[in-house]
Amino acid sequence: MQSTVPHLELEAFLPYRLSVLTNTVSNAIARDYQQRFGLTIPEWRAMAVLGRFGPASAGEICDRTAMDKVTVSRANARLIARGLVKRATDRTDRRRAIVRLTRKGRSVHDRIVPVALDHERRMLAALNARECAQLDCILGKLQAGAGDETAA
Amino acid sequence: MQSTVPHLELEAFLPYRLSVLTNTVSNAIARDYQQRFGLTIPEWRAMAVLGRFGPASAGEICDRTAMDKVTVSRANARLIARGLVKRATDRTDRRRAIVRLTRKGRSVHDRIVPVALDHERRMLAALNARECAQLDCILGKLQAGAGDETAA
DNA sequence: AGTATTTCGTTTCACTCGAAACGATCGAGG
DNA sequence: CCTCGATCGTTTCGAGTGAAACGAAATACT
Numbered sequence: 001m002q003s004t005v006p007h008l009e010l011e012a013f014l015p016y017r018l019s020v021l022t023n024t025v026s027n028a029i030a031r032d033y034q035q036r037f038g039l040t041i042p043e044w045r046a047m048a049v050l051g052r053f054g055p056a057s058a059g060e061i062c063d064r065t066a067m068d069k070v071t072v073s074r075a076n077a078r079l080i081a082r083g084l085v086k087r088a089t090d091r092t093d094r095r096r097a098i099v100r101l102t103r104k105g106r107s108v109h110d111r112i113v114p115v116a117l118d119h120e121r122r123m124l125a126a127l128n129a130r131e132c133a134q135l136d137c138i139l140g141k142l143q144a145g146a147g148d149e150t151a152a
Numbered sequence: 153m154q155s156t157v158p159h160l161e162l163e164a165f166l167p168y169r170l171s172v173l174t175n176t177v178s179n180a181i182a183r184d185y186q187q188r189f190g191l192t193i194p195e196w197r198a199m200a201v202l203g204r205f206g207p208a209s210a211g212e213i214c215d216r217t218a219m220d221k222v223t224v225s226r227a228n229a230r231l232i233a234r235g236l237v238k239r240a241t242d243r244t245d246r247r248r249a250i251v252r253l254t255r256k257g258r259s260v261h262d263r264i265v266p267v268a269l270d271h272e273r274r275m276l277a278a279l280n281a282r283e284c285a286q287l288d289c290i291l292g293k294l295q296a297g298a299g300d301e302t303a304a
Numbered sequence: 305a306g307t308a309t310t311t312c313g314t315t316t317c318a319c320t321c322g323a324a325a326c327g328a329t330c331g332a333g334g
Numbered sequence: 335c336c337t338c339g340a341t342c343g344t345t346t347c348g349a350g351t352g353a354a355a356c357g358a359a360a361t362a363c364t
Contacts, residue, residue: 007203010216015272017291018178020295021294049162052162064162066172068351073314114158122297143172145277146173222321247341
């Protein structure tokens with residue numbers, strides 16, 4: 001009898017499933033933000049940070065969004081060009097540029113927040129309360145473990 | 153008293169957490185496959201399908217991997233150039249090109265499978281058996297729901 | 305003070321991605 | 335037969351990504 005042919009069941013392979021699910025979700029959200037507000041996900045993430053924590057430097061936005069500094073730099077440039085955000089050089093460190101929402105930016109931000117929460121709500125509608133709690137717990141552990149792997 | 157300022161807690165927002173986790177995992181795996189085997193993830197996914205189901209057309213690979221046809225086309229082109237798969241025009245439909253692993257491709261495939269499973273194993277090491285089962289169940293429900301959303 | 309090193313953010317460059325256009329082939333309907 | 339529309343897969347093109355190089359400014363070192 002021939003030895004078993006090794007193979008991988010892609011549709012049961014966790015990294016693959018995660019990737020497919022994330023792409024499905026992210027693409028749907030990105031399309032929505034683009035159509036409704038003309039914003040990309042990096043742009044919206046930057047605005048979300050400014051909306052929650054107030055004025056911040058590009059580096060702080062990087063830290064809080066886990067986005068690359070190049071991505072943040074471009075997101076800020078486009079937000080400035082659209083008048084949603086304004087930049088001011090930091091008085092105490094002229095390398096830094098502190099960025100803050102304009103009134104217009106704040107208004108857009110406030111309109112997006114419920115849209116974002118609604119996406120999340122619709123997504124979680126597939127789960128009951130216990131499963132939501134389990135997912136929260138499991139994602140935390142996976143991310144913690146994944147972070148360690150990268151470092152090691 | 154001022155009305156509450158709306159804001160979104162990015163680090164608790166499910167689509168964001170999924171995206172960060174997936175990027176962490178996918179980037180780590182992609183780097184590993186690239187260094188060890190010179191393969192991208194699309195290339196490896198195509199090989200995984202051929203290794204499991206045998207010869208297939210590009211369209212079948214698309215269906216089984218949830219990848220775009222452009223991505224599959226390019227993956228196949230590179231696999232052919234490297235001699236890991238070979239292409240033959242389908243006798244009954246000359247639009248189709250049936251693709252199969254070469255002996256060399258099979259050998260590479262068989263070496264990657266345990267590497268892939270090991271990535272998954274290390275990832276799941278952060279969870280206990282019950283959590284693994286919960287995750288499996290939850291991912292299935294989320295993907296099913298996400299698929300519906302897209303269609304609707 | 306004066307030079308070297310580090311840090312902040314932008315720009316450049318090479319790469320990936322997928323929508324749309326495309327050529328080739330097949331099947332259906334005159 | 336012979337169009338016409340559909341399907342298979344490739345190519346093109348515009349947009350996004352991140353590593354690396356970069357200029358400017360701050361900090362460390364002598």
